[in-house]
Amino acid sequence: MVVEGLVKRFGATTALDGVDLTVAEGSVLGLLGPNGAGKTTVVRILTTLLRADAGRVRVAGLDVVDDADAVRASIGLTGQYAAVDEYLTGLENLEMVGRLYRLSRREARVRAGELLERFDLTGAADRPAKTYSGGMRRRLDIAASLIARPRILFLDEPTTGLDPRSRLGMWEFIADLADGGTTILLTTQYLEEADRLADRMVVIDRGRVIARGTADDLKDQVGGQRLELTVRDAVDLGEVARRLRPLGVDEPRLDASTRRLSLPVSGGTDALAEALRVLAGAGVEVLDVGLRRPDLDDVFLALTGHAAEDEDRTGAGDRTPVGAGEGAA
Amino acid sequence: MTAFGTAVADGLTITRRNLIKIKRVPDLIVFATLSPIMFVLLFRYVFGGAIGGLPPGISYAEFLLPGIFAQTVVFGSTTTGASIAEDLQKGLIDRFRSLPMARSAVLVGRTIADLGLNAISIAVMALTGLVVGWRINSSLGEAVGGFLVLLLFAYAISWLMAVVGLLVRTPEVVNNASFIVIFPLTFVASTFVPLETFPSVLRTFAEWNPMSAVTQAARELFGNIPAGAPVPDAWSLQNPVLYTVIWTALILAVFVPLSVRLYQRTSTR
Ligand SMILES: Nc1ncnc2c1ncn2[C@@H]1O[C@H](COP(=O)(O)OP(=O)(O)OP(=O)(O)O)[C@@H](O)[C@H]1O
Ligand SMILES: [Mg+2]
Numbered sequence: 001m002v003v004e005g006l007v008k009r010f011g012a013t014t015a016l017d018g019v020d021l022t023v024a025e026g027s028v029l030g031l032l033g034p035n036g037a038g039k040t041t042v043v044r045i046l047t048t049l050l051r052a053d054a055g056r057v058r059v060a061g062l063d064v065v066d067d068a069d070a071v072r073a074s075i076g077l078t079g080q081y082a083a084v085d086e087y088l089t090g091l092e093n094l095e096m097v098g099r100l101y102r103l104s105r106r107e108a109r110v111r112a113g114e115l116l117e118r119f120d121l122t123g124a125a126d127r128p129a130k131t132y133s134g135g136m137r138r139r140l141d142i143a144a145s146l147i148a149r150p151r152i153l154f155l156d157e158p159t160t161g162l163d164p165r166s167r168l169g170m171w172e173f174i175a176d177l178a179d180g181g182t183t184i185l186l187t188t189q190y191l192e193e194a195d196r197l198a199d200r201m202v203v204i205d206r207g208r209v210i211a212r213g214t215a216d217d218l219k220d221q222v223g224g225q226r227l228e229l230t231v232r233d234a235v236d237l238g239e240v241a242r243r244l245r246p247l248g249v250d251e252p253r254l255d256a257s258t259r260r261l262s263l264p265v266s267g268g269t270d271a272l273a274e275a276l277r278v279l280a281g282a283g284v285e286v287l288d289v290g291l292r293r294p295d296l297d298d299v300f301l302a303l304t305g306h307a308a309e310d311e312d313r314t315g316a317g318d319r320t321p322v323g324a325g326e327g328a329a
Numbered sequence: 330m331t332a333f334g335t336a337v338a339d340g341l342t343i344t345r346r347n348l349i350k351i352k353r354v355p356d357l358i359v360f361a362t363l364s365p366i367m368f369v370l371l372f373r374y375v376f377g378g379a380i381g382g383l384p385p386g387i388s389y390a391e392f393l394l395p396g397i398f399a400q401t402v403v404f405g406s407t408t409t410g411a412s413i414a415e416d417l418q419k420g421l422i423d424r425f426r427s428l429p430m431a432r433s434a435v436l437v438g439r440t441i442a443d444l445g446l447n448a449i450s451i452a453v454m455a456l457t458g459l460v461v462g463w464r465i466n467s468s469l470g471e472a473v474g475g476f477l478v479l480l481l482f483a484y485a486i487s488w489l490m491a492v493v494g495l496l497v498r499t500p501e502v503v504n505n506a507s508f509i510v511i512f513p514l515t516f517v518a519s520t521f522v523p524l525e526t527f528p529s530v531l532r533t534f535a536e537w538n539p540m541s542a543v544t545q546a547a548r549e550l551f552g553n554i555p556a557g558a559p560v561p562d563a564w565s566l567q568n569p570v571l572y573t574v575i576w577t578a579l580i581l582a583v584f585v586p587l588s589v590r591l592y593q594r595t596s597t598r
Binding site for chain 2: 044047048049050069070072073075077079081082083084085086087088092096097099100101102128144
């Protein structure tokens, strides 16, 4: 997959402003970015749903405009919003999509059965999808995109709305697919997800690529370790910050609602030991303290200047994963 | 498989999907059958006595039923627009557009399923009509022709409504918008009252209104025009079957390619 100079405007909004990326065959690319960054727009252009205003896109070596049909035959798409037919049963949904991928009736049925099994939907196979929970729909939707064993798979926030157990199951499944040689482009709000699944990542913001590389590359870009602690009582945060500030290499970050302090440090465990000594003298009740490497949340904050959920209020709020922040702690 | 063969196969796959919905959502079929029954009874018994100017030798039931058939199937076709808009809203069109299926299939499957629904409606209305005094006074071939003309015209309207659905994108708005357009079209026509009763401007409009022609065509083919009835002035009503077929062909020629084009461009957001 090769994308060069992709530009897409919607009226006055420039959703994509010159995006370049490549995904090597058989690898997984994580496409990250805050709300409104342009992730879905990239996916929609690569899957032939939308036409770019400028730029070139080749998927499976084919041009997405000139060879749209051939592209469609080799891809599977799970969009950001589950697209299943509510009136059909799970089985009927999969069979229909299978038939439209030109599987024979029998192939479609066998494959549908396998996927229902794989996604824990066998018990609900004969119920209309209307009766499914959000997570079940999501799984059915993903199953539908896999029915024809596509070589290339697009997953736009595949685990948004799944409970932790289903999410783990989905991760395993995606990892299996990747091991099996499927090329995957995955967008996600869960930074942990990209960290686990993606070989390489591209971070976009306001339609531009602002960073790319492996998870380690990105973390190195943000820098060293940080000391994190949670106090019992939020009013103590100021005092703790004042006492620990000399240990840090930068200003501490406070969050009163989670009662957490985060401080970039150098010197690893020595810094931790020193911090514990200082805290012992402060008479503040600390619930949790630790040292950690920056995770992708930090990468996000450092690169975009705002957290992944910052622009939530603009509309897609209901899709925001609960606890994206905690997931990384 | 040839391109045509795959298009047919995909169209059938989608038709099947739409028919399953009709099976699972009984409201659809209930609505498609009950409302025409209600219409037949309402017009037959509430207005039946009040509507004058009928050609001698014909009962209001015989005059009325072809009009109700025409109105009901045209309204039935608005389902196409609303369903397409619903598919768009729910992201299904995006799903379909990402598949290597024929570009016409979603629209073909939709219009064919709605044709089926219309066929059921018309069968129910015909039976109800027979109960309240409507009769077919023509040969079997002509009668079949009558039903075909009605269904064919409604099928063309389905494609027109598909374009509306793709443009408007909200099922409720499709329903309201089509009501505003179709309601007057079906009333400023010879559907429920004889044209002689219209003031002259409206009358010219009504004479050339395809709704009048479809109704007139059905009346002719079912033998619901008495032998001595005066010949209409307008060419459209002297040759209602031909005039209806011309309209049907024109609508299809414009709206089939247009809706397929729109479909290829459209997407959920
Ligand atoms: N059809 C459209 N019409 C107008 N603006 C659009 C359209 N689709 C996307 N946009 C705008 O383009 C920008 C990028 O949107 P996109 O959906 O690609 O973001 P995203 O990264 O997927 O966000 P999220 O994380 O919320 O899903 C946003 O500013 C959005 O408002
Ligand atoms: Mg998105």
